[in-house]
Amino acid sequence: MDTTADVVIAGGGPNGLLLACELSLAGVRPIVVERLPERSDQPKANGIVGQVVRLLHQRGLSDQDVPMPVFTFGAMVLDLVELDPNPLYGMGIKQPALEELFESRALELGVEIRRGHELAGFTQDADGVTLELTGPGGPYRLRTRYLAGCDGAHSLVRKHAGIAFPGVSSADIVSRIAHVTVPGAVIRTERAEMEVPGVGTFGLYAWHRTERGAYALLPVSPGVLTVGTIEWDVPAPGDDVPMTVEELSQSLARVHGKEVPLASPAGPGPHMLRRLNGRDTRVAASYRDGRVFVAGDAAHVHSAMGAPGLNLGLQDAVNLAWKLAAEIRGWAPPGLLDTYDAERRPAALRVAMHTQAQLALSAPGPAVTALRELFGELLGDEVTRGRIAALMAGSDLAYPMPAPPHPLLGHFLAELPAESASRARPMLLDATGGLRVRHGRVDVVPSEGPDCVLVRPDGYVAWAGGTPDKSLEQALETWFRESLEVPA
The missing domain is CATH 3.30.70.2450 (Alpha-Beta Plaits)
Incomplete structure (x- = not known):
């Protein structure tokens, strides 16, 4: 049996490669196994649209950080020129080039990528997962603490784990x-x-x-x-x-x-x-079975209208990576890994909803024509255009956070200090100038904003407020098993 790995990622497409990059940034060395002997050059997606574009900009993986002036919804024009703020960002990169970009970054970070290695099956127990693989040298076994299935819509990982894939055809x-x-x-x-x-x-x-x-x-x-x-x-x-x-x-x-x-x-x-x-249109009944996780197309499939697939799948990868790394490195608070399913399944269900709605709006027939006329009138309203743009970007969904209400709470924060954001570090934006943390798991960064803000590695706000209090201490403990250092 091959040596034990912390995480094995089945699938070397964009989602699997970004997951590998994020795990590496968090101090974990994953192994990626991909059945194809070389990176695919088959044309697929022509770009990325949505909130993940801004996250890739934070990581230094994109220099495109300008909102899109025009897009479509259900084959109807979505005019965003005068929308302020405009949440819908795009990145014009073809999928083969995107995979090359992520693979280059993964190799820079020391990720092991095994091409021409195909997962045939696995068994899991309380301590890890034993994989059955076939490589250029024949069949072999590999032991890992966790398995992540980024192996597409027909995912062997999802099927072998017995995770249901309900939906409609x-x-x-x-x-x-x-x-x-x-x-x-x-x-x-x-x-x-x-x-x-x-x-x-x-x-x-x-x-x-x-x-x-x-x-x-x-x-x-x-x-x-x-x-x-x-x-x-x-x-x-x-x-x-x-x-x-x-x-x-x-x-x-x-x-x-x-x-x-x-x-x-x-x-x-x-x-x-x-x-x-x-x-x-299908969404996995669960994103986790014990030590096995699914992400990307292995977790959800839907109509391609509006180009939501990469936005959704890449955010799965970023959400899962830091939580899995925290568990492996021994400081994950109780229940942290369960929040992956709790946060990402609702995001997939919203994409399933709006892609089905877009497909219905694009169908032929006089009833649909009447519906489009009505919907077109609604799109004349700026508030409606803003809601649709946020829906398409994935920015309308706030993660549930056990903290006092705040406009930023549970939402993605795009404007972050580059050094910490590029390294996928959690950070506490300190507007008081005097905060310190005990274990060093969170970067404390001076801020000129009116409020202090606690930001997770995936860019989502876990706490915000004008005065640090017990609720900030609770948020630090809930997400990072961290605490404030009280001056002597």
């Missing part, structure tokens, strides 16, 4: 997406439009709904676009029939109403070309 929906060229088209990215001679002008960067379905066009490189369609109640080939550009062209013609010439891009690729028959 919509069999009548067919989605198609591909990288294509449009012969003769003139693409004007500065005006967010594409003109096709003899056909008309198309808007870019957003979903557009018609009475026959929805479509979207997104430029990805000079002359190449990602084109996607969604159709309801239209027969589609089975999963065993390869997707073609011609099939997408026919789907776009049905949805848009006019034929649009599409062709495969030149060059080696890889080029996206896939069909999805049906839609699943």
